[in-house]
Amino acid sequence: MKRYGEGRQWPQTLLIVAALVAAGVLLVLPLLVVLTGAVAKGWTVYFAAIHERAALAALQLTLTVAAIAVPLNLVFGVVAAWCIAKFEFPGRSALITLIDLPLAVSPVISGLIYVLLFGAQGVFGGWLGEHGFRIIFAVPGIVLATIFVTFPFVARELIPVMQQQGREYEEAALSLGASGWQMFRRVTLPNIKWGLLYGVILCNARAMGEFGAVSVVSGHIRGKTNTLPLHVEILYNEYNHTAAFAVASLLALLALITLALKSWVEARARSERQTAIIARADEDLL
Amino acid sequence: MSIEIRQLQKHFGAFTALHGIDMAIEDGELIALLGPSGCGKTTLLRLIAGLETPDAGSIHLHGHDVTRLDARHRGVGFVFQHYALFRQMTVFENIAFGLRVRPPSSRPAEAALRAQVERFLDLVQLGALAQRYPDQLSGGQRQRVALARALIIEPKVLLLDEPFGALDAQVRRRLRRWLRHLHDELHVTTVLVTHDQDEALDVADRIVLIHQGQIEQVGSPQQLQDHPKNLFVSRFLGEINHLPARLCDGQLLLGNARWLAPEGSLLADGAVAVGVRPYDWQCGDQPGPDRLPATVTDARWLGGRYRVELDPDIVGGSPITAEWLPAQLPNHEPVSGDRLHLKPNRLALFAPA
Numbered sequence: 165m166k167r168y169g170e171g172r173q174w175p176q177t178l179l180i181v182a183a184l185v186a187a188g189v190l191l192v193l194p195l196l197v198v199l200t201g202a203v204a205k206g207w208t209v210y211f212a213a214i215h216e217r218a219a220l221a222a223l224q225l226t227l228t229v230a231a232i233a234v235p236l237n238l239v240f241g242v243v244a245a246w247c248i249a250k251f252e253f254p255g256r257s258a259l260i261t262l263i264d265l266p267l268a269v270s271p272v273i274s275g276l277i278y279v280l281l282f283g284a285q286g287v288f289g290g291w292l293g294e295h296g297f298r299i300i301f302a303v304p305g306i307v308l309a310t311i312f313v314t315f316p317f318v319a320r321e322l323i324p325v326m327q328q329q330g331r332e333y334e335e336a337a338l339s340l341g342a343s344g345w346q347m348f349r350r351v352t353l354p355n356i357k358w359g360l361l362y363g364v365i366l367c368n369a370r371a372m373g374e375f376g377a378v379s380v381v382s383g384h385i386r387g388k389t390n391t392l393p394l395h396v397e398i399l400y401n402e403y404n405h406t407a408a409f410a411v412a413s414l415l416a417l418l419a420l421i422t423l424a425l426k427s428w429v430e431a432r433a434r435s436e437r438q439t440a441i442i443a444r445a446d447e448d449l450l
Numbered sequence: 451m452s453i454e455i456r457q458l459q460k461h462f463g464a465f466t467a468l469h470g471i472d473m474a475i476e477d478g479e480l481i482a483l484l485g486p487s488g489c490g491k492t493t494l495l496r497l498i499a500g501l502e503t504p505d506a507g508s509i510h511l512h513g514h515d516v517t518r519l520d521a522r523h524r525g526v527g528f529v530f531q532h533y534a535l536f537r538q539m540t541v542f543e544n545i546a547f548g549l550r551v552r553p554p555s556s557r558p559a560e561a562a563l564r565a566q567v568e569r570f571l572d573l574v575q576l577g578a579l580a581q582r583y584p585d586q587l588s589g590g591q592r593q594r595v596a597l598a599r600a601l602i603i604e605p606k607v608l609l610l611d612e613p614f615g616a617l618d619a620q621v622r623r624r625l626r627r628w629l630r631h632l633h634d635e636l637h638v639t640t641v642l643v644t645h646d647q648d649e650a651l652d653v654a655d656r657i658v659l660i661h662q663g664q665i666e667q668v669g670s671p672q673q674l675q676d677h678p679k680n681l682f683v684s685r686f687l688g689e690i691n692h693l694p695a696r697l698c699d700g701q702l703l704l705g706n707a708r709w710l711a712p713e714g715s716l717l718a719d720g721a722v723a724v725g726v727r728p729y730d731w732q733c734g735d736q737p738g739p740d741r742l743p744a745t746v747t748d749a750r751w752l753g754g755r756y757r758v759e760l761d762p763d764i765v766g767g768s769p770i771t772a773e774w775l776p777a778q779l780p781n782h783e784p785v786s787g788d789r790l791h792l793k794p795n796r797l798a799l800f801a802p803a
Contacts, residue, residue: 332534335501338521339528340548340603350551354538 201409213410222395241318249326275380301383309377321363358433452639458507478637482654490663527600535584542580548603570598610642705764707742725798731772741791749784
């Protein structure tokens with residue numbers, strides 16, 4: 165059997181090598197620099213940098229923000245994708261555009277929007293100040309900015325999955341007497357679980373790594389409103405390179421875990437599809 | 451009365467899917483909604499199930515007005531064209547679904563539930579495949595799972611959307627006989643949607659023929675085939691020859707032939723269309739006043755019968771198709787160029803198209 169591309173091996177090899185070199189220089193090399201930089205002055209210094217009070221506070225804040233933003237976006241994303249994929253309604257295309265907005269706008273602008281809304285000089289700033297609520301330069305602002313920036317990920321993963329499945333499964337469940345919740349839990353959710361998990365992983369990765377929007381609303385108060393990415397920047401600006409790299413390696417570790425999870429989800433979803441196909445092929449042979 | 455529909459209307463934007471449908475279905479009937487694609491038959495079925503809401507009119511099931519009732523509470527079994535089996539559930543769990551989602555007060559205990567599912571598995575002859583997943587079944591098996599799943603909730607009416615559409619021809623014929631037997635056993639009022647007239651003729655007690663959102667005719671397969679109300683109905687239910695004629699004092703004039711018009715025709719004298727089924731031609735080799743002369747242009751042996759194409763001696767007449775058993779023909783088999791003299795055993799009259 166003649167394979168596609170046979171007799172054209174040179175261009176093929178060249179392209180593969182180019183892609184590998186680009187990935188190596190742009191992705192792997194920086195990661196290695198971070199990891200070697202982190203342990204350049206030995207493991208003791210590395211652990212000290214991570215164990216420092218401000219670093220731990222930053223790690224805790226990053227995890228807290230992700231723990232609030234991701235579940236909320238999970239709910240928003242499922243609801244929005246559900247509406248868009250299963251119903252026709254006025255304003256549907258406007259909603260699709262709105263979901264993409266955070267991807268189109270620079271994160272810095274996203275942060276500024278919240279400052280303009282909730283800051284001391286902002287639209288609601290006066291009222292909030294009088295009643296003793298702090299949003300900007302405090303944790304609520306960071307959470308809000310993170311939610312905004314990570315809003316599209318779950319919905320965008322789910323819309324094509326749900327559109328492809330159509331409404332028949334839900335209609336079948338309803339006609340068999342299922343309530344809305346029973347239908348969602350027993351029929352819709354199992355159908356979208358891999359897409360949903362994938363969206364959540366991406367959403368989480370972005371929530372923990374977000375810099376621009378969070379930087380604008382945070383106020384950079386050490387030990388209070390610094391997330392991991394902001395803490396890395398502060399350390400770096402203070403020429404404390406080893407500590408900066410050490411904390412960055414923590415972020416890189418979170419990213420690697422995310423990546424591993426993502427591959428696992430993809431592999432599971434693929435193997436489920438394949439078993440189904442193989443099983444059907446068996447059936448045809450019988 | 452199982453299903454009663456009054457003045458039902460449905461629009462999708464500017465498109466009118468149904469223009470005021472009136473229909474009544476008796477207990478235990480098997481009805482086919484027949485029509486070309488896009489005629490509104492599936493919309494009508496979905497309205498009965500509560501999967502769409504009508505813009506006007508009402509639907510009664512067993513005397514209760516269900517027009518505004520949620521699909522979930524209608525107690526209607528619906529089988530989707532592509533079955534919509536829950537992929538992550540086994541055959542057993544698919545069939546059990548309708549029982550498991552019942553409110554706790556009316557949900558059967560696990561043992562009773564298992565027994566009931568087993569009973570329906572046996573009914574559709576799938577007992578051996580209970581632990582399979584839908585992806586591991588053939589098309590015909592999936593369809594039977596969908597049927598069992600819809601029947602286990604003891605529906606007041608069973609609705610089937612193109613139930614045989616996704617199957618290949620052999621399985622389709624076998625399954626529709628099987629469905630007819632199942633219906634005779636269970637007597638659940640059943641409405642099925644199809645675009646295939648053979649299917650409708652084969653299984654249905656009555657056929658509702660729908661065209662462009664309106665009912666063209668309702669009747670038994672035989673009524674529709676033998677007494678079609680108009681050209682559309684006659685064309686849709688099997689092959690038919692349409693011949694231009696003049697109606698004059700109860701007589702039909704076609705070229706030099708004169709035929710008696712059927713009694714009770716409401717058409718005025720003048721131009722009419724005569725419809726004759728291919729198997730309703732009488733063939734002779736002698737001319738006569740009631741005989742339409744025609745020249746054979748093609749004749750084929752189709753196993754058991756001849757199929758003959760003829761050119762009639764009518765100005766502006768299109769070719770005629772006739773089907774004859776060997777015993778119905780004069781001594782020799784027809785060949786191109788033969789002159790034959792035709793007379794219909796049965797004909798239908800329509801206003802000209």
